[in-house]
Amino acid sequence: MRIGHLRVNHLREPLGYDLTNPSFSWIVSDTDSKRRDKVRLRVFKNDECLYDTGMTAEADPLGTELPLPLLPRTRYRWRVAAWGDSGDRGEAEAFFETGKMGEPWQGRWICPGEEKNAILEKTFFLEEAPKKGRIYITGLGLYRLFVNGRPASDEVLTPGLNAYDRWVQVQTFDIGERLRQGENKLEIWLAGGISRGRFSYTPADGYEYCPYDCAVAELHAETEAGETVIATDESWRWRASPILESSIYDGEVWDPGREARRGSASLCAPPVGPLRDRFSPPVRIVRERKAQRVITTPRGETVLDMGQNMVGWLRFPARGPKGTVLRLQFGEQLERGCFSRANLRTAKAAFEWRCDGEERMAEPFFTWYGFRYVLLEGFPGPVDPADFIGCVVSSDLEEIGSIQTGHAGLNRLIENVRWSQRGNFLDVPTDCPQRDEREGWTGDAQVFADTACYNMDCAAFFTKYLTDMWEEQQKAGGCVPYVVPFARNRTKGFEGGAVGWGDAAAVIPWTLWLHYGDKSLLRRQLSNMRAWMEWVAGRGDWASACRHFGDWLALDRPEEPTERVGKTDVGFLCLCYACYSAELTARAALTVRDPALARRAQALADVYRRRLAEAYFTPEGELLCPTQTACVLALHLRLAPEPEKIREMLCRLVREAGHLTTGFLGTPWLLEELPAEAAWDLMLWEDYPSWLYEVKLGATTIWERWNSLTEEGCFSETGMNSLNHYAYGSVAAWLYGRACGLRPLPEAPGFRRFRWEPKPDRRVGCVKCSLRSPYGEIRSEWRYEEAELELLLTVPFDSEAEACLPDGRRELLGPGTHRFWVRDGKAQER
Numbered sequence: 001m002r003i004g005h006l007r008v009n010h011l012r013e014p015l016g017y018d019l020t021n022p023s024f025s026w027i028v029s030d031t032d033s034k035r036r037d038k039v040r041l042r043v044f045k046n047d048e049c050l051y052d053t054g055m056t057a058e059a060d061p062l063g064t065e066l067p068l069p070l071l072p073r074t075r076y077r078w079r080v081a082a083w084g085d086s087g088d089r090g091e092a093e094a095f096f097e098t099g100k101m102g103e104p105w106q107g108r109w110i111c112p113g114e115e116k117n118a119i120l121e122k123t124f125f126l127e128e129a130p131k132k133g134r135i136y137i138t139g140l141g142l143y144r145l146f147v148n149g150r151p152a153s154d155e156v157l158t159p160g161l162n163a164y165d166r167w168v169q170v171q172t173f174d175i176g177e178r179l180r181q182g183e184n185k186l187e188i189w190l191a192g193g194i195s196r197g198r199f200s201y202t203p204a205d206g207y208e209y210c211p212y213d214c215a216v217a218e219l220h221a222e223t224e225a226g227e228t229v230i231a232t233d234e235s236w237r238w239r240a241s242p243i244l245e246s247s248i249y250d251g252e253v254w255d256p257g258r259e260a261r262r263g264s265a266s267l268c269a270p271p272v273g274p275l276r277d278r279f280s281p282p283v284r285i286v287r288e289r290k291a292q293r294v295i296t297t298p299r300g301e302t303v304l305d306m307g308q309n310m311v312g313w314l315r316f317p318a319r320g321p322k323g324t325v326l327r328l329q330f331g332e333q334l335e336r337g338c339f340s341r342a343n344l345r346t347a348k349a350a351f352e353w354r355c356d357g358e359e360r361m362a363e364p365f366f367t368w369y370g371f372r373y374v375l376l377e378g379f380p381g382p383v384d385p386a387d388f389i390g391c392v393v394s395s396d397l398e399e400i401g402s403i404q405t406g407h408a409g410l411n412r413l414i415e416n417v418r419w420s421q422r423g424n425f426l427d428v429p430t431d432c433p434q435r436d437e438r439e440g441w442t443g444d445a446q447v448f449a450d451t452a453c454y455n456m457d458c459a460a461f462f463t464k465y466l467t468d469m470w471e472e473q474q475k476a477g478g479c480v481p482y483v484v485p486f487a488r489n490r491t492k493g494f495e496g497g498a499v500g501w502g503d504a505a506a507v508i509p510w511t512l513w514l515h516y517g518d519k520s521l522l523r524r525q526l527s528n529m530r531a532w533m534e535w536v537a538g539r540g541d542w543a544s545a546c547r548h549f550g551d552w553l554a555l556d557r558p559e560e561p562t563e564r565v566g567k568t569d570v571g572f573l574c575l576c577y578a579c580y581s582a583e584l585t586a587r588a589a590l591t592v593r594d595p596a597l598a599r600r601a602q603a604l605a606d607v608y609r610r611r612l613a614e615a616y617f618t619p620e621g622e623l624l625c626p627t628q629t630a631c632v633l634a635l636h637l638r639l640a641p642e643p644e645k646i647r648e649m650l651c652r653l654v655r656e657a658g659h660l661t662t663g664f665l666g667t668p669w670l671l672e673e674l675p676a677e678a679a680w681d682l683m684l685w686e687d688y689p690s691w692l693y694e695v696k697l698g699a700t701t702i703w704e705r706w707n708s709l710t711e712e713g714c715f716s717e718t719g720m721n722s723l724n725h726y727a728y729g730s731v732a733a734w735l736y737g738r739a740c741g742l743r744p745l746p747e748a749p750g751f752r753r754f755r756w757e758p759k760p761d762r763r764v765g766c767v768k769c770s771l772r773s774p775y776g777e778i779r780s781e782w783r784y785e786e787a788e789l790e791l792l793l794t795v796p797f798d799s800e801a802e803a804c805l806p807d808g809r810r811e812l813l814g815p816g817t818h819r820f821w822v823r824d825g826k827a828q829e830r
């Protein structure tokens with residue numbers, strides 16, 4: 001028996017994270033046992049055992065919360081031992097280490113006066129090389145720490161992006177190995193990020209959270225002689241960095257030869273919200289890609305093609321005589337063969353390097369780009385694509401799901417969804433990575449959450465997002481802003497409360513619970529759910545209480561092609577979602593044993609359901625708001641008094657239109673609510689509008705609109721055309737959940753028990769799906785072999801599947817691999 005995947009709060013060996021209410025999880029594999037018998041969890045501080053569950057059948061491998069009296073800045077070990085029903089046993093160990101846990105800081109906030117993009121520095125002396133060195137640090141807008149000339153870690157874009165007016169995340173880095181006996185130097189590079197730099201609707205007076213760059217840090221170096229603490233204070237100095245300009249939308253300008261002005265750092269007022277231990281999983285360069293080719297365009301431009309729409313930046317050797325200016329512009333598309341940045345709105349998305357005569361490796365520090373093509377200007381001599389490395393930047397999440405099919409277009413689509421998730425899961429789930437937006441739009445995250453949780457382990461990532469959301473909700477009486485973090489209030493006042501967008505507060509926690517089965521995730525976010533539900537309940541007429549986006553970008557108003565809000569009645573959407581979120585809140589409240597809240601939520605849901613039936617259905621059960629999305633929501637949320645009538649209506653509407661017409665809210669569940677064959681017809685449809693249409697036109701990520709590009713590959717005239725917008729990628733949840741048939745069940749979440757009900761289609765030939773569930777690897781496969789259909793399912797240790805085979809046969813399948821074949825409509829086990 002092997003025990004692996006030890007996690008605390010869904011993080012691997014977390015260092016300095018917020019570990020209030022730590023939840024422990026692990027995965028058992030490589031065992032002949034089918035079921036778990038007993039488990040024992042122990043937590044140690046040095047050799048002292050702080051907690052011992054004893055041998056118990058109670059400890060939950062998906063999340064066992066232990067009431068630990070944790071101390072700040074302390075390392076703990078934890079051991080898990082498990083026994084299986086065939087008598088075998090396994091054991092494994094991991095560590096976690098706390099951060100400052102709110103203890104007072106010796107470090108003070110300091111800043112380089114008015115200087116922008118400067119480096120704060122401190123030289124200090126250590127009598128001997130330390131045996132342990134930790135630094136607790138944060139800086140705004142963004143910072144990078146160097147210790148003795150080397151990066152303190154491989155994380156980028158620290159401290160992450162969040163509502164700084166409510167909390168600022170502190171990072172802890174183990175820098176023991178970087179420190180040495182004698183002189184040492186800390187350097188904190190700073191830039192504006194979203195705090196001081198241009199972001200969202202930055203007002204004319206120039207900043208969103210804090211008008212100056214600043215940092216606070218505390219190094220604890222332990223030697224035999226005791227502890228040395230180096231903390232930020234007025235003894236620090238600053239010097240100008242080579243970064244002349246830095247902005248997440250516009251990019252950076254570097255001048256490595258510029259004269260480094262210097263000065264003394266000054267103490268500054270704590271700029272914003274309180275310091276808290278971090279939640280964000282690290283953002284890193286998660287992979288590197290070589291540029292694929294250099295193109296000379298009809299306009300004579302030199303353009304690099306990365307072969308993939310990606311998010312991050314380029315690294316390259318900058319060479320040229322002193323005074324040469326190398327300029328790069330990033331774009332997603334060639335229009336008529338030429339470089340285009342027509343869809344970036346005001347974002348300059350550029351990088352400039354002023355050569356000082358020395359060859360150096362160049363790459364930006366505090367910005368990112370969404371791009372496939374890079375326009376190069378000022379490069380002396382011929383350009384070698386091998387010089388340019390594409391650094392793919394993303395929150396570093398474990399990729400747990402994969403699907404391979406016998407259909408090349410579908411495979412590309414699946415990859416496109418993954419690339420869009422990678423590119424837009426950059427500490428915040430953003431709508432898009434390229435134009436002057438890049439914000440945590442709640443609706444986009446809500447519709448994509450299910451897909452996201454199949455593709456990657458998103459528990460810690462979304463926990464940070466929901467923590468931020470909760471901070472915003474507290475400012476707004478429970479209402480959820482359109483975007484989280486919500487940096488726009490200085491210019492625009494409060495904006496939020498939109499149907500399907502604000503509901504992220506209920507849908508995302510529930511989705512995490514379904515996929516990962518850790519109750520602590522629900523408990524933690526119950527406040528988001530409750531507050532949102534009460535805010536909605538307090539509106540009276542929610543539909544007219546704020547600006548709504550409706551079924552955003554739906555195609556059901558052909559007579560008004562520029563209208564973005566689809567045709568589905570907003571009042572209808574409000575009742576559907578109010579009922580949905582209230583029901584999720586009721587179920588969550590029951591799960592975490594809050595019966596009063598559960599009753600309240602269920603009563604509200606019942607009211608909405610009744611109102612919906614009265615206002616939008618005839619006594620015969622016909623739907624009075626005939627759009628594809630309205631049918632989909634009524635069916636999916638079980639709000640239709642006569643579901644079969646509505647299903648017929650949905651099929652008719654799709655037939656009459658000849659295609660889908662759904663927008664952001666209808667698309668995720670459209671295929672699920674159609675009969676399998678009709679669903680596959682839409683899935684495999686290659687003409688406009690469809691998922692494979694964009695694949696046919698060469699897309700390597702998911703587009704914002706069904707028609708973001710014209711057939712000729714030009715941006716359509718609709719305006720607002722990101723080519724990397726994951727919302728419509730929500731269809732991947734259908735591929736995992738229906739096509740491959742793997743669905744978590746709310747009564748046994750986290751795949752403790754799951755539904756296996758694949759919907760094979762001969763046109764696709766075969767699928768191979770693998771999902772590293774919280775119980776271990778699940779495999780679901782099917783393949784057509786002439787007249788036969790073969791199916792395979794692997795159920796992990798301690799899990800079980802409710803199988804529903806293509807002939808309708810139902811069976812409960814336990815751990816192990818199960819093979820079936822279907823011939824003449826009858827399924828048999830092999």
Ligand code: BGC
Pocket residue numbers: 431432437441443444549552725
């Ligand atoms: C974003 C969307 C978002 C929408 C709200 C757009 O600008 O890119 O994805 O959900 O606004 O309607």
